[in-house]
Amino acid sequence: MPKNLEEAIAEAGSAQSLLWESQSPPAVVPRVVPEFTNWRDEQLAWRRTAVLYDQSHHMADLNIKGPDALKLISDLAINSVANFPVDMAKQFVAVNHDGYVIGDNILFHLEEDEYQAVGIPPSINWMHYHAVAGDYDVRVWRDDNSLYRKGDPVVYRYQVQGPGALEVIREATGEEPPKLKFFHMTRFQIGGKEVRALRHGMAGEPGFELWGPWEDNEVVHAAILKAGEKYDLTQVGGRAYHTNALESGWLPRPLPAIYTDERLADYRRWLTENAYETTSPLGGSYFSERIEDYYVTPFDLEYGRLVAFDHDFIGREALEKMIADGTSKAHQKVTLVWNGEDTGAAFASMFQEGPGAKYFNLPMALYDTFHFDRVEINGKQVGVSTWTGYSSNERAMLSLAVVDADVAEPGTEVTVVWGEDTPSSKAQVEDHVQVKIRATIQPAPLTEKARTSYRADA
Known part of the structure; x- marks a missing residue:
């Protein structure tokens, strides 16, 4: 039995195989009533x-306290921490040495030399590892989510x-x-x-x-x-x-870019065989045997506004190069509004003979933790669709996607491919056929208030 992520990858043959064939269920909200009304x-x-x-x-909480707390944060964050007083919070974003996203969390400055990071595990684990493995004068305590904690x-x-x-x-x-x-x-x-x-x-x-x-x-x-x-x-x-993110435009679960870089081998050995990054299932109609093809940059997620070069941090040189060579503008995060007729036909296929479309969970349609569907125009891939679910406010299926910048104009029609043509053994994947569903590109966030007065206030 593997004892950590590095050994689990070796046993599976590749990081992509490990996650694609994961038998773990997708991440959920534990210990909260599924519906209070409906x-x-x-x-x-x-x-x-x-x-x-x-x-x-x-979510997991990581409390960091000590004289070097801010230095630890500064060494890892793409954000500036030059103006970070007590009683302020930041959206902390971390990247690997090549500039690809590991994760993000909300970082609270609670007291002098005390900070608390709150979020899903990838960025929490990254901060925790550096706090204990690096040369920092800090103390940490951690409280994992209710699937893992006792009490x-x-x-x-x-x-x-x-x-x-x-x-x-x-x-x-x-x-x-x-x-x-x-x-x-x-x-x-x-x-x-x-x-x-x-x-x-x-x-x-x-x-x-x-x-x-x-x-x-x-x-x-x-x-x-x-x-x-x-x-x-x-x-x-x-x-x-989880569906509120569809409307607010925040993409919650980018695949952490940690799986192959030899510089991160010790980190992968630190992550246990039961870690989020070890067990979380990967799925969707987009399939590549190279796990790096699933990585995203902060610019892909519209975090370019957070990048600050007033300090040294892991990945700084890579991000500077992306800006210099223009690749920082290659992609754009958008909302996809799925065509109601095509989506309805996919739903209706479950009432017809033979394998139908991949089942849609509602309101979140995802059957995995890390999800990637092909986005096409005339059969050519132009991006990937990720966070997918139904919004009663919009009366539509929505997804958050990262697409080529030259097709990101609102109103552009694309096609989302739903379902796997490289079937996995994931327990939640039934016999099905791929279907193509038209969708229209719209801004992310979708609502005007979120894009204008709300974001301006930030």
Whole structure:
């Protein structure tokens, strides 16, 4: 039995084979009720009234404290940390030596020399490894998600979002919410408990992310629900939760670019046989035996606005070269709005004889953790479609895609290939046929508010 990622790759024959044939289920939101009402109404509520997301269980927390905490972060982040005061947060993004994305998380500056990274494992693992393997004077504690931890989380984490979010916060705190800039932090009293709060938003709507010690969880949760009664506050379950990224334009799960570089061999040996990067399934209609063909750059994900060359960090020279030679402008992140007739025909195939289209889970259609579908124009591949699901707000199947910049004009018609023609042994892949579904390129984020006033506020 392999004892780490490096040994697992060797046993499978390649990183691509390891992930393509993974028998693990796709990542989900654990310990959160799948639906409090129904996922359609829960989606509608984040645009119409206000919603409460429970983020306490599906992310990992890494707390970094000590004199070298900021140096560690600076050595890994494409972001500048020159202006990073206490009570501010940043979207931390890390790349490998060749400039390809490892992952991102939200990084909170809690106290002097104390930071907390919150997100899915790839970037958390990368920071954790360097904290313990590098020459840094830091102390770390880590709280993994509820699929891995024993017992309760260290902290609860909620988000109140939507057009009525500020009214809910006003009712819950008994005072006017402070006028904070995006990603700045404050403290509230809710239910007699001190709550830390980040000015945040999802799908372009205003709101706050709230957290505190787990022992305060029930009191704070009950107080938020009570405050939200007059504002039609809706709790969002695990099924609808992930679909908000379809509307906000954030691509949650790029494949971490860690699998073949010899400089990262020690890191792969540090990652266990049960690590997220070892077990997560890879799938979709795009197939390549080269795992590097699945990697993306920060420019592909529109993180170019975060890149700062005011400090040295892993991957800096590679990113500078991408900008110099123009490859930083080769691709663009977009939203694909799938054609309703073609999507409906694919759904209908399950009621006809013979193998039909690959089954669509709803509202998130993905059957894997890392998903890549071919995007074509006249049979030629022009990009990959990733995060895929149904939006009740748009009455359409949507996906987030990275396409060639010269076809990224809104309104351009493309074709998404759905289903695998190189069938895998993944348990969640049934006998099926590939189908082609027309789609229209639109901006990411899809909603104008998220692209304009919301993003400007950031």
